[in-house]
Amino acid sequence: MKSKIHIERIPAIFATIYDKAAKMVKDSYFGPVADEVVSGVGKARVLDLGTGPGYLPIEIAKRSTLITIDAIDLGHKLIRMARQNALSAGVSDRITFEVGNAAKLRFENDTYDMVISTGMLHMLKDPLKVLKECHRVLKPGGTAWIYDPAQVSAKIDRLKWKRSLTVFETYVYKLFLLYALVNPPHTFDQKQMIDLIAASPFQHREIEEIKGEIKAKLKK
Numbered sequence: 001m002k003s004k005i006h007i008e009r010i011p012a013i014f015a016t017i018y019d020k021a022a023k024m025v026k027d028s029y030f031g032p033v034a035d036e037v038v039s040g041v042g043k044a045r046v047l048d049l050g051t052g053p054g055y056l057p058i059e060i061a062k063r064s065t066l067i068t069i070d071a072i073d074l075g076h077k078l079i080r081m082a083r084q085n086a087l088s089a090g091v092s093d094r095i096t097f098e099v100g101n102a103a104k105l106r107f108e109n110d111t112y113d114m115v116i117s118t119g120m121l122h123m124l125k126d127p128l129k130v131l132k133e134c135h136r137v138l139k140p141g142g143t144a145w146i147y148d149p150a151q152v153s154a155k156i157d158r159l160k161w162k163r164s165l166t167v168f169e170t171y172v173y174k175l176f177l178l179y180a181l182v183n184p185p186h187t188f189d190q191k192q193m194i195d196l197i198a199a200s201p202f203q204h205r206e207i208e209e210i211k212g213e214i215k216a217k218l219k220k
Helices: 012-024 025-040 055-063 076-090 126-138 157-163 168-183 190-198
Strands: 044-049 069-071 095-099 111-119 140-147 203-212 215-218
Touching: 012 025, 012 076, 012 157, 012 168, 025 055, 025 111, 025 140, 044 055, 044 157, 055 069, 055 076, 055 095, 069 076, 069 168, 076 095, 111 126, 126 140, 126 190, 157 215, 190 203
Parallel strands: 044 069, 044 111, 069 095, 111 140
Antiparallel strands: 140 215, 203 215
């Protein structure tokens, strides 16, 4: 089920083309997810895992001044890009971006009202360890929202995306296709997701599959 070469982060060379793809779906994907998050919490502290270039926490912060967000990613370049994106959007005062490992969170127990992750779980070597960390840092009664596989890529207009690339980025894109061949993602079906969550500390869970996207809402 796992690839022989297993890389948990987006390599820095792909960060720019990844950012362009993610930016294309900030309204069609990250916006609706942000709406759902904002409707699910009031004043809250939220942790976003695998934030990439930061568009989900940015969209959340644009919708609510009552939510503060910490967002982590293993990619140094993506975190730098996320900080700039938040600054450009005028919400950098309510989002903290930092390089961090979701399997070894530096945060204390019972810190967050919500932990959210979109499209990260399938990239992990040990997703169960990450779920345990989510449970640990959540406050009692807090929730973890896990979207995986997330429908981010399905929302991308690939032709428009490729047309937006520079000449150099076009070569990077071809390299990315080769990279995807040797490091294919392992995605979960609903049964695998249920089995994984059943092995986690979360006792209260709601899992649904909509158009191929699995949404798990877990309560501590």
